[in-house]
Amino acid sequence: MKSVNVITLCAASDLIADSGVCVLYKNTQIALFYLPAETPALWAISNWDPISEANILSRGILGDIEGELVVASPLYKQHFSLRSGRCLEQDSQRVATFKVELSEGSVLLYP
């Protein structure tokens, strides 16, 4: 494994349980979802919704569709998998996912 710089994105207290917030990392907007009942509890995908072309995914409703954790776009309601970034309704659309971790009160990003 090659060693990487770990970045602290924000404090764990900035997260909202069962909902999303957005962080800015360089020029990228990352949507962070905190699901205390899941393992892992923290998930990160791009905030950009490629279908409505706006930075809004952090403001969608979380849930599952046939067991797959998803966020629903608040504009046109497509579902994006938190695990893979895949859009369940339009296979050709996929958003970036990020490797993140909750550690000692901070949210860490492995870029």
Next chain:
Amino acid sequence: MTGKRIVIVGNGMVGHYYVEKLVALPQQFDITVIGAEPRPAYDRVHLSEVFSGKKPEDLALTSREHYQQLGVSAHFGDEVISINREAKTITTSTGRNFNYDKLILATGSYPYVPPIPGAEQPACLVYRTIDDLGRIRAESKNAKSAAVVGGGLLGLECANALQNLGLQTHVVEFANGLMNQQLDLRGSQLLRRLIEELDVRVHTGKATRRIAAGDDSRLKMEFADNSALETDLIVFSAGIRPNDNLAKSANLEIGERGGIVIDYHCRTSDSSIYAIGECALFGNKIYGLVAPGYRMADAALSQLTEEKVAFQGADMSTKLKLLGVDVGSIGDAKGNAENCCSFEYANEKTKIYKRINVSADGKQLLGAVLVGDCSDYDNLMQYYSNGLELPEQAETLILPSSSGAVTLNASALPLTATICSCHNVTKAQIVDLIDSGAVSLAAVKTETAASTGCGGCAALLKSVVDAELSMRGVEVNNHICEHFKFSRQELFHICKIESIQSFYVLLRKHGQGRGCDICKPTVASILASLWNDYVLEDKHVGLQDTNDTFLANMQKNGTYSVVPRIPGGEITPAKLGVIADVGKQFDLYTKITGGQRIDLFGARLNQLPEIWKILVDAGFETGHAYGKALRTVKSCVGNSWCRYGVQDSVSMAIFIENRYKGLRSPHKIKSAVSGCTRECAEAQSKDFGIIATERGWNLFVGGNGGMRPRHADLFATDLDDETLIKYIDRYLIFYIRTAARLQRTSVWLDNLEGGLDYLREVVIDDRLGIAAELEQQMQSLVGTYQCEWKTTINDAEKLKRFRQFVNSDADDTQILFVRERGQPRPANAEERKLMELTP
């Protein structure tokens, strides 16, 4: 060798259909497609929807990738220019050559432009392809008016599109009536009246002689009768002509007036070459609809299989909505058959005309015309296409339903009945599918493609599927989503009876999985209706739609709108000034809404608290424009000012709006109060409406504007203030308790067993003995009202939610505006591209 290499020329609707069916055959072929348009096949039938909001991409029937996956070699934006029949090769305009064993010509047709001097100017266009749409849109930018040449089906469709672009629209027709091919004289006259009422100007009997430069507009059409019409834009829709040049130059047989001659097998005069769709001439006729084209494709394709089918002509019946007017034409619409006997129903008041033409013995339906009301179309079509014997008194088929019309029950249709003519799906196929395990409408649609063509059969298909399923004892399921096996009404009762106050408790006890964007907001709304908690309580936060979470409506670019409550539409100049100041300070787009208040658009997430602080300090409250809740109570000025007013409608509207503001419900609720029967507040289009009388108030219920307008029903008359409020309290809570998710009062009332009479029994006579309880629930909701914005701006913890980024104060730099008429609006995709390129 039976033809391994198949080349299809033209990738329109019919060419594409052929390819899809071809790859589904068990044999292997080497398939090549060449399409002249720059993009793969799309749904031309629904082209006009691009003007009413669809994107061109939404029309796509396939994609390059899809063809690739199917192993089809497809070439777009190239044209076949010659066929060498001896060598069995074709050549394209870019010089590519392909060999074929079988050649399929699916080249379609083009719009005919009459040879009128001046018709070659840039503002003279046609309407057939996605590229045409772009040209029309570009030319319409600086235009005020437009004229369509041709009053047939496509011409009127085009007029509709032009009107959607906001142009004053004219239809110029050479003949004496509209849609001459499909309608009889009376039908055509009524259609004209209905269309003129929509402000489309119709000019019939006009032969255009010349198109010159206009005096006030770009162009001037000069007619043979020496009259003239000024317009900025002309679209020709004067009929179609088959694309038969390629076939002609290869010396295939061509009809006298064009069209590639085919036989029953869709073979041209060269047995290796087939022609299908709008380029083909069968029995001296071009079939200008998509369903006959599909039948030709089926016939041509069957030549590669054991089971040969023949093309024997096709039915040209159609049902359309032109400029919002229902029009239907079946078979022999004009009653040309010998000895045929016609029945007509005409209603000048409701503007409906229906006619059926029946065989001499009264047993068979030969044709029909419907204008203004197409609800009998499916029924008549079944009699016509299946040759069913007509009832004794055939006229009952088109008389208004109060007189006991005979409606064909879905289960009474014979198995041979065609349900979807676009995809040739019979009732037998649907029954087979259900017998072999399909249990939903969706499954039947996927398997048979029924109702995925023109969509005209959707209602019939649903009733056939529903009838078959319920005959087999399958319950048509009303579960709100995969997480709860209950309807909204059942969940409401569970929450109430078990005093459940959180989504997760409900999920644990009665659901499965983690919930989703359907059940979470539904349950949040139920909990709010029952307990009226602040919607941003921690335990409710993740349940809300973004609009509820941030107490504002999200707009297309991720910004929000701000709608302060203006009860009854009454506002002081000073408060108007505050709104103006906020608009200026935050550079928001400002608009008067259809609900008698003011909407400020374009606020960034992080600006919302600041904006609302100013508004709340000035005495404004939230307008709940974001919630499924009470919206506005409109008013007319009433007896304080108006010479006709008999009650104080403004005071009543303000009282009502303040009483029910914040009330959460299955869908939004709107109301209005008018000061006299002239009804200037449009109360009869509201969920509940109030109209003043000399003696008190008349209460109306179940009205709706929007997609399916419904006139409200008169519920009770001459009520005093107190009784009026009591009835409204009971009515609203009864609705909230029993309606389905996202069901407006109009649909709820239509579905309420026992209807209006039952509602009166519950609300007025208290037949269920729950009136006191309903009133009490309303009282407790009214008593616990809070302005959510006021609560929010005073809570530092809650305000944290309104940060764009939790780790930075930066703005979202991808939100871009341009200015129009002195105000900002979201930049569109092209503008955004330009702005991002030039920082």
